[in-house]
Each structure stands twice: as C-alpha cells, then as structure tokens.
Amino acid sequence: MEKYFSWIFLTFSAAAVFILQRGLMDAWPSPYNRINLVLLSLLLCLFLFQLNKTIIFGVILGVLLDIFSFNFFGVNTLSIFLSLLFAGFLLDNWLTHRSAYSFLALTFFTIIFYNFTLYLLIYLTGFLHGGSFFLWSGNFWLGLLSELFWNLIIIFGFFVIMNLTSNRLKLVFLDKK
Numbered sequence: 001m002e003k004y005f006s007w008i009f010l011t012f013s014a015a016a017v018f019i020l021q022r023g024l025m026d027a028w029p030s031p032y033n034r035i036n037l038v039l040l041s042l043l044l045c046l047f048l049f050q051l052n053k054t055i056i057f058g059v060i061l062g063v064l065l066d067i068f069s070f071n072f073f074g075v076n077t078l079s080i081f082l083s084l085l086f087a088g089f090l091l092d093n094w095l096t097h098r099s100a101y102s103f104l105a106l107t108f109f110t111i112i113f114y115n116f117t118l119y120l121l122i123y124l125t126g127f128l129h130g131g132s133f134f135l136w137s138g139n140f141w142l143g144l145l146s147e148l149f150w151n152l153i154i155i156f157g158f159f160v161i162m163n164l165t166s167n168r169l170k171l172v173f174l175d176k177k
Contacts, residue, residue: 006053007056010053010056010057010060011060013041013057014057014060014061014064015064017037017038017041017061018038018061018064018065020037021036021037021038022068025037031146031150032150034143034146034147034150034151035147035150035151035154036111036114036147036151038061038065038080039080039083039110039111039114039151040107040151040154040155040158041057041061042054042057042058042061042080042083042084042087043087043106043107043110043155044155044158045057046084046087046088046091046106047091047103047106051084051088054084054088055081055084055085058080058081058083058084059077059080059081061080062076062077062078062079062080062081063077065077065080071122071125072121072122072125072126075118075121075122075125076118078117078121079114079117079118079121080114082113082117083110083113083114083117086109086110086113087106087109087110087113090105090106090109090110091106100156100159100163103155103156103159104152104155104156104159107151107152107155108148108152111144111147111148111151112144112148115140115144115147119140
C-alpha cells in the first residue's frame with residue numbers, strides 16, 4: 001500500500017509543479033519567466049531523497065512537459081533524465097550532500113547541463129527546419145545567464161529555509177574545531 005501511495009504522491013506533486021511552471025512562471029515577464037520550477041523541484045528532491053524516487057518524479061514531469069510541448073516527443077523527458085543522472089553523479093563523486101556551496105554548485109552545473117542537453121536535442125530533432133545552431137544565438141546565452149541568476153537565488157533561499165528548520169544541513173564545507 002505504501003508503494004501505491006508513493007506513486008500517487010509523486011504523480012500529484014509532479015502535476016502541481018507542472019501546473020505552477022506552465023501556468024504561473026511561463027506567464028511572467030521576461031527576466032522572471034526563466035525561473036525553472038521543474039528543475040528546482042528535481043534538485044531539491046535529489047538533495048533530500050533518493051535518486052530513484054527523483055528519477056521517477058523527473059520522468060513524470062518530463063512526460064507532462066512533452067505532452068504540452070511543441071517539440072519532438074521525449075526531448076524534455078530525456079533531457080531531465082540525463083540531467084538527473086548527471087546531478088546524481090556530481091553528488092556521489094565530487095560534492096558533499098550537506099553544504100550550501102555544494103547545493104549551489106549542483107544547481108549551477110545541472111542547469112547548464114540541462115539547457116545544453118535540451119537545446120541540443122531540440123536542434124537535432126528539428127533537422128527539417130534548418131535553424132541556426134543554438135550556441136551562436138545571443139538569446140540562448142542571455143536566457144541561460146538569467147536562468148542561472150534567478151534559480152541560484154531561489155535555491156539559496158530554499159537552503160536557508162531548510163537550514164533553519166533542520167540541523168542536518170551546513171552552510172559551509174568544514175566544521176570549526
């Protein structure tokens with residue numbers, strides 16, 4: 001019974017994040033619409049829970065994004081899945097699980113990886129359109145910088161709130177002796 005409750009909870013949580021992203025965030029004016037609630041919720045979930053539950057949550061979110069997207073079906077799901085594997089790799093091999101610096105670094109590198117993967121897959125699947133390569137577009141770089149700025153501020157705010165409510169997170173890497 002607990003397994004079914006977990007699936008239902010993940011599905012409803014993913015639907016809520018999707019509705020907030022598509023219904024609220026995407027409707028805001030230009031610099032603020034680059035807030036990526038989908039990726040932020042996945043990183044929070046990855047930071048707090050296991051990788052396998054986060055991947056399930058990410059796949060549900062990716063399918064919802066793919067259903068309501070004009071891109072090739074599976075582009076969002078695949079880019080989210082690969083980004084979660086990348087973030088899990090970073091957490092397991094290079095970053096600690098409990099500091100603000102690792103949380104911000106994980107967010108920074110995952111946002112960059114997610115955007116490059118997403119836009120590369122969109123470019124590769126749009127071979128019939130003959131558009132220019134996304135790396136040569138100034139809009140891509142400006143949007144990426146804006147997304148990094150807003151998402152890092154929000155993630156830091158989440159970390160401060162979690163740090164105030166929990167004692168298992170630390171603001172720095174090293175403890176004072």
